[in-house]
Each structure stands twice: as structure tokens, then as C-alpha cells.
Amino acid sequence: QVQLVESGGGLVQAGGSLRLSCAASGSSFSIGAMGWYRQTPGKLRELVARITRYGSTDYAESVKGRFTISRDNAKNTVYLQMNSLKPEDTAVYYCYADVVLTNYWGKGTGVTVSS
Numbered sequence: 001q002v003q004l005v006e007s008g009g010g011l012v013q014a015g016g017s018l019r020l021s022c023a024a025s026g027s028s029f030s031i032g033a034m035g036w037y038r039q040t041p042g043k044l045r046e047l048v049a050r051i052t053r054y055g056s057t058d059y060a061e062s063v064k065g066r067f068t069i070s071r072d073n074a075k076n077t078v079y080l081q082m083n084s085l086k087p088e089d090t091a092v093y094y095c096y097a098d099v100v101l102t103n104y105w106g107k108g109t110g111v112t113v114s115s
Helices: none
Strands: 003-007 010-013 018-025 034-039 046-051 057-059 067-072 077-082 091-099 102-105 109-114
Touching (some): 018 034, 018 109, 034 067, 034 077, 046 067, 046 077, 057 067, 077 091
Parallel strands (some): 010 109
Antiparallel strands (some): 018 077, 034 046, 034 091
């Protein structure tokens, strides 16, 4: 069973930075795409950023130029560097990993950006 554990969330002032990490374990197969979604109460979960095993990236328009996704395949870990944070970035951030066409999810880590 694949397990994902996120870390790095917290409270930060607007303009500040946070770095999220997500480590995957328990997979007998290579992990494909990994990424981050976020969700606020009453809204659908939205894609923030994703990265393929080979390093191709995709970002939501709202975070382009501020967030950077990266991964370490040897550690099965994906990172999200978040700079110039805005109050609207406040959400629970969920990590996912694609393993043999099945998406596995972490439990989420909270990010709160105060104005």
C-alpha cells in the first residue's frame, strides 16, 4: 500500500515563503507523476502543480512565477517551494502520486497566509 506523508505547512505572513514536502513509501513500482492540489472549504480541490518522473512541470496560472515544484526520485519525494505567498493561497494542500495509473493521496497539510 502506497502511503504519502506531507510536511511543511504552517502559518506565514503575506509575502513569506514555505516549503512543502511529500514522501511516498510502500510502492513496489516506479512512481509516475507527483504533485500538489489544494482545497478550501466549499470549493473543489484544485491542481496547484505537478511534475512527471522526468521533470516536466505544470502549474496553475495563479501560482506561476511564485511556486516551484521539484522531486527527488531516489527518495520518492516531491517538494513545493512557495514564495510571495498571498492570503488566497490559504488552503489544505494535498500531495498525490501516480503509481500504475492509480492516484494515491496524502492526508493534507494546512497552509495559512495572514494579511
